Amino acid sequence: MAAEEPAGAGASAKPSGTPTSAPSDTPTTVPSSTPTTAPSETPTSTPTPGTPTAQPTTTPTAKPTTKPPAKVNYALEVEKRLDAWGYPVGTVDGKVTLRTKQALCAWRETNGLPISRGRLTTGDVRSVLLAKNRPAPNKPNGLYVNKTCQMLYQVVNNTYRRIVWVSTGAAGYDTPNRTGKVWRKWAGAHESSLYDDAYMYDSIYFLKDRPGIALHGSRANSLVKTYPASHRCIRVMRPQIHEIFQETKIGTRVSVYGKY
Structure with a gap:
C-alpha cells in the first residue's frame, strides 16, 4: 500500500509545466500605433468661418510724397500767349471776355482758321499753345x-x-x-x-x-x-x-x- 502524501505537500510544490502567474489578457505596454492620450473632439480654438485671423492692411503706412498735378487754366494761358504776340485781349485774367473773343477772332483769321467771335474751343487752345510764333x-x-x-x-x-x-x-x-x-x-x-x-x-x-x-x-x-x-x-x-x-x-x- 502506497504511503499517503503529507498534507500541504501538494500546495508547496508546483507542477513544472505550470506558469507562476496567470496570463493576462491586457498587454503590459501600449502599442506604438495607439495614441498615448485620447483625441479630443473639441478643438482648442474655434475659427469663425469667412473671417480672416488678421485684419488686412488697406491703408498705406506712409502718405504719398507726390501731389496731384494742379488744374491748368487754359483760358489764362491762351490770353498770355495772345497778349505776348500782340493780339489785344484786355485784362489777362483767364476770363474770356468780348475783348478776348476779338483777339481769338483775329488769331483764327491770321492762322487760316474759320473766322468767328465764338467762344474759346479746344481747337483754339491747341492752336495757340502749340504755335511757336506769330504767323506772317x-x-x-x-x-x-x-x-x-x-x-x-x-x-x-x-x-x-x-x-x-x-x-x-x-x-x-x-x-x-x-x-x-x-x-x-x-x-x-x-x-x-x-x-x-x-x-x-x-x-x-x-x-x-x-x-x-x-x-x-x-x-x-x-x-x-x-x-x-x-x-x-x-x-x-x-x-x-x-x-x-x-x-x-x-x-x-x-x-x-x-x-x-
Whole structure:
C-alpha cells in the first residue's frame, strides 16, 4: 500500500509545466500605433468661418510724397500767349471776355482758321499753345479792317506791325466793304464836317468818292466799342491811331471787309 502524501505537500510544490502567474489578457505596454492620450473632439480654438485671423492692411503706412498735378487754366494761358504776340485781349485774367473773343477772332483769321467771335474751343487752345510764333501775313503792305472781328491789322514788310481794336459803322451807318488808298491825312483833332461835336483825331481818309469816311481816334477810348458803333468811320484807340498815322503814307492800301 502506497504511503499517503503529507498534507500541504501538494500546495508547496508546483507542477513544472505550470506558469507562476496567470496570463493576462491586457498587454503590459501600449502599442506604438495607439495614441498615448485620447483625441479630443473639441478643438482648442474655434475659427469663425469667412473671417480672416488678421485684419488686412488697406491703408498705406506712409502718405504719398507726390501731389496731384494742379488744374491748368487754359483760358489764362491762351490770353498770355495772345497778349505776348500782340493780339489785344484786355485784362489777362483767364476770363474770356468780348475783348478776348476779338483777339481769338483775329488769331483764327491770321492762322487760316474759320473766322468767328465764338467762344474759346479746344481747337483754339491747341492752336495757340502749340504755335511757336506769330504767323506772317500773306497780304501786301497796308491797313486791313475786319468787321467780323472788329480788328485792324497794320501790315508792314511782311509782318503784322500792329493788331488793334476798332469800331466800325453801326446799323444804318454801315462802313462799306471797299478797298481804297490813303488820299488825305489830317493830323491832330478836328470836328467832323457831318456831325456836330464829333471830334476826330489823326484822321486817315481812304475813299475819294466817300470823302467823309476815315480811320481816326475819338474823344475818348470808351467810344471804341466791341461792336459797330460809329457813323461809318472806323474808330481806333489812341495812341495807336497816332502811331499808325505817322507810319502810313499817302497811297497806302486800305481794305475793309467782313460782316459783324
